[in-house]
Amino acid sequence: MKTNEESVAAGHSIDPGRWREAFEVVMSRIAGRFAQVETRLRGGRLVMGLMSDLPRKNCWTIAEWAGETTPHGMQHLLCRASWDADAVRDDVREYVVEHLHDEAAVLVVDETGDVKKAPPASGSSVSTPAPPAGSRTPRSPFISSMWASAGTRRWNWELYVPRSWTGDPGRCRAAGLGEDTVFATKPELARMMIERFLGPG
Structure with a gap:
């Protein structure tokens, strides 16, 4: 069974390993803009969800796609979390x-x-x-x-x-x-x- 990262890469016709490496480069570039590690990690999951093939993208569907049980973390990221x-x-x-x-x-x-x-x-x-x-x-x-x-x-x-x-x-x-x-x-x-x-x- 494919991971979420592999599914996103496949949807963009890119080698999964190469895609993951490029994604990590971008995330490391913006890492200092987040006040907490968990906020940065959730930000990465949000971005992957936005690039996925989900037919409908909102906090509920992306949270579920990312393996989170509720949308509260994604909602907190967008509305209240500390990041620039x-x-x-x-x-x-x-x-x-x-x-x-x-x-x-x-x-x-x-x-x-x-x-x-x-x-x-x-x-x-x-x-x-x-x-x-x-x-x-x-x-x-x-x-x-x-x-x-x-x-x-x-x-x-x-x-x-x-x-x-x-x-x-x-x-x-x-x-x-x-x-x-x-x-x-x-x-x-x-x-x-x-x-x-x-x-x-």
Whole structure:
């Protein structure tokens, strides 16, 4: 029976040993961004779950896939655990540019959305399938940026928070957003991500 790591590698048509080695290189690169070892290890399991062939990806399904009995650990990782998400993002950017450098590569900015099945809470959902075109299913809109060369690698995203929310500190607080969250249009969020990517050169 294949391990989860072998299943992920097989799904990407990569030798499992080589895949595991590359994965460990990335994880060692971001290891210092986590306050506790268990948080870092769970972060690794979360990433593997996101790369798996699970038909639906959220804290419940990924926790079960990773051998955890409840989703509480994954939820804690995303909502309350101590780790520097911005620094991890920047580490991943540097890794992508170093290893996937291509003169023909472009940075793609796009709008996407995750299905909302409960009152929205920042960080409470990992990923859910977007509803079909024309669907009335509520969505949490994101602006994402991807490095596109031979394939695409999502690098960054920003949650679009409507003005009706940013003008209501209580609503922001209930959703897990800072009360000082300010309104930004989608083009402004896109420009911010582009500047963030280009800033280090």
